[in-house]
Amino acid sequence: MMTILRLCAEFFMTGLFAVGGGLATLPFLYEIGEKTGWYTDTDVLDMLAISESTPGPIGVNMATYAGYGVSGVPGGICATLALVLPSVIISVIISGFLEKFKGNSLVQGTFGILRPASTALITAAGLGVAWKVFFPQGLGTGNLWNMLFAVIDYKALILAAVIVLVMTFWK
Template identity: 55%
Template sequence: MIFLQLFYEFFKAGLFAIGGGLATLPFLYDISNSTGWFTHGQLADMIAISESTPGAIGINMATYVGYTTAGLPGAVVATLGLVAPSIIIIIIIARFLGAFSENKLVKGAFYGLRPASVGLIAAAGFSVFKLALLQVDLFKVTGAVADLFNWKAIVLAVLIYIAMKKFNPHPVLAIAASAVVGVVFRFGGV
């Protein structure tokens, strides 16, 4: 049953997350809320790991969630669930695109998908910002505005931004350095 649920949840994410891996984030939050397979904090860690490893973020995350939920077979099932809608849609589009490529409705549909993709990616960016730089749960408890901000993370983000502008390191070095800083300064409860 867990394999069917993994496939179904990631099939939905793959079907509706138009615009790339970051557009899957709202769906991953929904999976987290509805299944309890991972917390929002673990999702932030998965985003960091998926962004720093080769491959598409959505596929990396589906594989990771599937593996942690049901081992290697779960990783395969979740990954297949995520990519199946794309494969099906591409096969259908390839079959009919030539006949409809100049159709005003088809052009309009593709034009209409652009803002939806931007909106999904913007929502994902806001979610990452909220997880990384805000402490909403602590603020709800204390009510102190100063507790709303994760000052350690904000200072680190500013320092990394300055270092990136000044030294312009290779992205692999920047990712590796950020991972080391995260472990050394115990970000994410490491």
Template identity: 50%
Template sequence: MMLLLRLFYEFAKIGLFAIGGGMATIPFLTKLASTTGWFTETDLLNMIAVSESTPGPIGVNTATYVGYHIAGFQGALIATLGLITPSVIVILIIFQFLKKFGDSKYVKAVMYGLRAASAGLIAAAGFLVAKVTLFHPEAWGTGNVMALFNGRALLVALILVYLTRRFKSVHPIAFLAASAVVGIVFHFSM
């Protein structure tokens, strides 16, 4: 029972402070991994990959995944409820507030600031994924500069950046599916 309460509490904190969507939860999930030991950084990256390639918001998918990993079906349910409950409450409060004060310059300034915070959290998540996927920081100091880079992953990332820029009309799921196939065919692993 204490584990379920802790799951709810930890994910409620994430749900309350991860402003800007699912990618904004990643820095909080990284901290959760280091403080609880419930999952590793590699597990987190796998969760992100699965969550991004399945229907639904990444934060909810990841909460469900972690909860299930820790405490089965009950854990999945509790972690998911923990993540979404603060958001629902905050949205209801903000809705009432914005009905009354939505035209205020101060409210508009707060919303602008929240967008900047959201962008920062999403950028931090991107840097974490890039660091673990594209680089080998443990090779620092070995004198072998090339050992710092994961060449295959960098090549795939560069190709995907090019293709997503070149073919903007192609749905992102097509790129995710192609990346999954490339990972399987070329036996990518962490």
């Protein structure tokens, strides 16, 4: 019982202080592992790989995985709920505030300027993913041909091209 409480407390703190999405939880996860010995650094790396290849945010996955390791299925569920609780509370407060001031021109103007910033951040993240998909080994050296076309992952490129065609013409 005490372990489950401790588990909840640790992941609640992570949820409260990790600002900026999934990967922001990473340093906190390392710290919990070191402090409590619930899992090792290698476990975190394994988890990162699993998170990238299963649906779901890494923070949630890591909390479930660590919680399960510490005290089985109830541990996995408790740790995950503890992790998301702070963001739910804070988001509910902000959401209420937003609805109240929806018509306010200052709020509207500010969000009008925040939206392109948000779009830019998503674009940057998307380009980061694309980079890893199409150039898994990074750029080559020498002339343009060796730098780009010799190292690009053609299988991924063809697959992507097919999806683009399907999405454009099959609505």
